[in-house]
Amino acid sequence: MADLCEVAGLMLDPWQRYVLDHALGEHRDGKWAAREVAVWVPRQNGKGAIIEARVLAGLFYLGEKKILWSAHEYKTAQEGFLRIRELIQAAPEFNRLVKRYWEGSGEQGIELTTGQRLKFIARSRGSGRGFSGDCIILDEAQELNLLQMKALFSTMSARSMHGNPQIWYLGTPPEDPAAWVYGIRQDGEAGKDRLAYFDWGLGEVDPTVGVKQQLAAYADRELWYQANPGLGIRISEEFCEDELSRLREGFAPERLGMWLPYAGGEADGWQVIGETLWSDAEDSTSELEGRPAFGVYVPPDRSYAAIGIAGARVGGGRHIEVAGDGEVLDYRPGVAWVIPRLKELERNGPSVVVIDDKALAEEAEAAELVVHRANVVDVVTGCQLLYDGIAGEDPAGRDITHIAQAELTTAVRGAVRRDVGGSWAWARRDLAVDVTPLAAVSLALFGHCTPRIHRPEEGDPWFFFG
Known part of the structure; x- marks a missing residue:
């Protein structure tokens, strides 16, 4: 995997290689050991390089027929397209296999001479239609909602019988304490089968601790390094200092990857039948x-x-x-x-x-x-x-x-x-x-x-x- 990426000039950090090596483990029959992969890491640590490496592998090594890269915002999907195009064009071995690059109608994509396709889309608020493929990348996964995921899994059900699909969730802890992805977190911490789970966050924010105590704890640089595998590589300590002074208690989810206490109403459940x-x-x-x-x-x-x-x-x-x-x-x-x-x-x-x-x-x-x-x-x-x-x-x-x-x-x-x-x-x-x-x-x-x-x-x- 690392050698493939280096052909395009994409150099992976050790933590990025760790995620890819474990997420792409296979059973003896060639099926993915992990049907789902979740990666939660604070911003600017290099999450995008993991996506880029997975996409390059799908196109030029795994032979996946259709790859979907979706993001919550159009600009994020567009940036992904521009970055992948740049990497492919930097490698003549890859670029000569490209039949066309296309942009238009709110979508971008790449088609190879083999018929393989990579498609970039921005998710609409309520729809997950079109979410199908051999590999589905859900960037900004903290913004996913139930309706989108229902549509996704319904389109993937047939592929699960005769193909080898894999779904990736990548993002940061959500601002909504009742977000759909809390279920992914719960499954990951419980060791759910067929889910590869990676979370660099430092647990959950304690609402009983005062702001002054929180800020004093957040100033610990050792915590910064625990939560940010890219610190010292693409993030500086000085940048973290500035974030802490400006974001204050918002530093916990943004830089320490800490989740807000879940407010999805679990305690309000079982209201009719216990x-x-x-x-x-x-x-x-x-x-x-x-x-x-x-x-x-x-x-x-x-x-x-x-x-x-x-x-x-x-x-x-x-x-x-x-x-x-x-x-x-x-x-x-x-x-x-x-x-x-x-x-x-x-x-x-x-x-x-x-x-x-x-x-x-x-x-x-x-x-x-x-x-x-x-x-x-x-x-x-x-x-x-x-x-x-x-x-x-x-x-x-x-x-x-x-x-x-x-x-x-x-x-x-x-x-x-x-x-x-x-x-x-x-x-x-x-x-x-x-x-x-x-x-x-x-x-x-x-x-x-x-x-x-x-x-x-x-x-x-x-x-x-x-």
Whole structure:
């Protein structure tokens, strides 16, 4: 890697080589050991050189067909393009492989004679469309939001089966104490599988410490060197002194890489179903017995849809889960995929398919699917059935079991109640929460527990979901 970069005149620091060596480790089958890579380091330490090295390797060594370099601001994406173009043009071995450089319409890119492409884009506030490729670089990652990441992972799901994609998050601690990337930090510190995590920051700001005490602690030069691998190489001590005098307590996140205390509302979670009760109801070995009921939920903005399953559980009780095929759940962007997927699921002989969306129900019926159109009473009934089956006052009635599905657990943790007449239905606590999976399994549970809407059984009455 270092030799490749030197051809273009890019000389890597030891810390930059360390990140690249560990982030690009492979399994025996050639797949990346780390599907995701996160690098958090204060500004001006040379983070850009890591991106440049990764891009050069993808184009001229790894043979990646499409590389996407995105940034929060257009000027950052443009600077990345100009820098990579300069490096490639400085190396005749690389430059002769370039078919064209292009600029225009807010995008820049490079295409090689092999058909490989490197594309630079600035992320819009709410959209992650177009975030696909063999390597995705998310610069200024502290500005990422949930909607962008949902779009990204949905476009990457197919590549994960037949390709070898890798996603890089690079940035500094966010100014927003409820930013999406706090989840990346939590996963990294927990040692999550398939995540290579690098953070030069000095932990978290202590809000109980006064400003004078903070400033006295921040003046320790040893801390400066711990948090800044580029100090003494491209950052001077004098510059840090000036920053400390001007930024004061802002010196902690800017130069020491310290994160603000998380304010994403974790303590405000589990407002309807308690964490302990949800955990007690989990059984990863739980299986359905008999005919499953399916529930389809589409939120008002139609951004996502989910298919839930409910039915009798082997050994007694009731079972709920989000439908899926292996690790790929039926919780995806948009609604175009729902009807084809329901037709596939017909092989399981469902007792009923409950849909809470008029347009989608009509489309299903046009496709010759037999569905039950849920009304408001059906929706709230499903919500209460699920609540009573897991958190009801009568312990004997808590007979619902779920398997370990992170998307469903996230929805339960972030769900709140919204009043519907004299009853209630699920709602989300804030924009960072999506209760679609929870609403889908609630509809399925309503279907399972309401025999009057079941389809007549045909042939062998025993069906299994698989």
